[in-house]
Amino acid sequence: FRGPDFFAVLDVDGTKQRQGWVVWQEEGHYPNVIVELMSPSTSKVDTGKKKDIYGRIFRTPDYFVYDPFKPKSLQGWHLDISKGYQSLVANERGWLWCESLDFWLGTWSGTIDREEAVWLRFYDTEGNLVLLPEEVAQQEAETAQQRLEEAEQVVEAERQRAEAESQRAEAESQRAEAESQRAEAESQRAEAERQRSQRLAERLRAMGLDPDNL
Incomplete structure (x- = not known):
């Protein structure tokens, strides 16, 4: 069992109500995108053990980690079948490309649920906030x-x-x-x-x- 902080699974029934994602009940569909929100106590696991599991077993194409209290901590990898996870290079804004979703992933300063902070958000190909x-x-x-x-x-x-x-x-x-x-x-x-x-x-x-x- 492994429960990512955020994940997206493509080409499945998005209208179905679920309490969680059980791979063997979903025709073997693993997440296409995973984002882990790190903390000082989890950063080594998120970039080590979890990264290994997501790449070797889940075969998740795009994996990202981010520490909400460190706006410049965003890291990401895209899966190369023969070489494993390959580090993504940020653009001039510090965003990383998520190939599975055709979105950029980057930080955004603003208020959500009455809480002002630096959030991790998706942007479209034109740079517009999703x-x-x-x-x-x-x-x-x-x-x-x-x-x-x-x-x-x-x-x-x-x-x-x-x-x-x-x-x-x-x-x-x-x-x-x-x-x-x-x-x-x-x-x-x-x-x-x-x-x-x-x-x-x-x-x-x-x-x-x-x-x-x-």
Whole structure:
């Protein structure tokens, strides 16, 4: 019996509920990736006896060890069938390549479960952090909230546009009403002028004068 701190097994039923991983109940599938979290009391076993078992018996392709209290302690090996475990060389960021998962393995400073520390995390080929399920849920919630806010902004902009259009229409209506009133006033003025001219012409005729010849 050997229980690694972290391990991943590929090409198996990931939906099946398990209390642990029992190789002979899993068609002989051993872990493809193992990570051991070392401490001063376990470091020799993790890099010695366990490493030998994982390479010689488990035949686990990728094996890593890391001391959480020593951020630069990450070590890793990839299994060569003929030569055994071969040491991995870190990139410029200090990450190690995990061939089985097509991920980089490296450190990350941040808060998980309200604990701030330097954690061991996976990164994709582009260098992006592989999110934990709770981080994915938080990101989706933030994206949904952002979309809601954007939708509300669109609705508010549309409301303001409609209100501006209504005000413009109202102003146009008022302008038309004012123009109508002006035209009505002009018509009344013209009618009053016509009536005044008519009364004057009647007075002139009453006086024996021809208003057309004046």
